[in-house]
Amino acid sequence: MKEWNDFVPKEYFCFKFVNFFQFHHIDLTSSGQYFLEVENPDVATVDVDNAVVTAGDRYHYTSIFLRDKNVVLRSDVGEVELKSPRADLHIVEPDHISIDIDPYKSWIVLIGNT
Numbered sequence: 504m505k506e507w508n509d510f511v512p513k514e515y516f517c518f519k520f521v522n523f524f525q526f527h528h529i530d531l532t533s534s535g536q537y538f539l540e541v542e543n544p545d546v547a548t549v550d551v552d553n554a555v556v557t558a559g560d561r562y563h564y565t566s567i568f569l570r571d572k573n574v575v576l577r578s579d580v581g582e583v584e585l586k587s588p589r590a591d592l593h594i595v596e597p598d599h600i601s602i603d604i605d606p607y608k609s610w611i612v613l614i615g616n617t
Contacts, residue, residue, distance in 0.1 A: 511595065512561065513559075514558045539556065566590065
């Protein structure tokens with residue numbers, strides 16, 4: 504069974520973040536404040552302008568972080584690191600493929616049905 508954070512190689516997906524404390528959507532494509540960062544760029548790449556992450560071509564895992572340009576991650580005084588929101592990404596080999604044909608979940612393909 505596919506978990507929510509399991510992806511096959513070369514699969515891509517768009518990120519959307521919702522701040523549940525203030526109940527608003529954070530638009531990463533037009534935000535000058537927030538951006539995505541991949542922990543291991545050998546495993547996945549991120550298109551910062553479109554908030555799209557593409558899984559690499561090998562089976563591995565990494566994390567994707569939501570970063571704020573106004574927050575300094577490490578201080579010069581005490582190596583204090585703030586925790587950023589993150590999503591874990593696992594690139595796995597698929598064990599099966601399921602196909603749904605709509606309408607009616609039938610394998611009979613209807614031509615001309617609108």
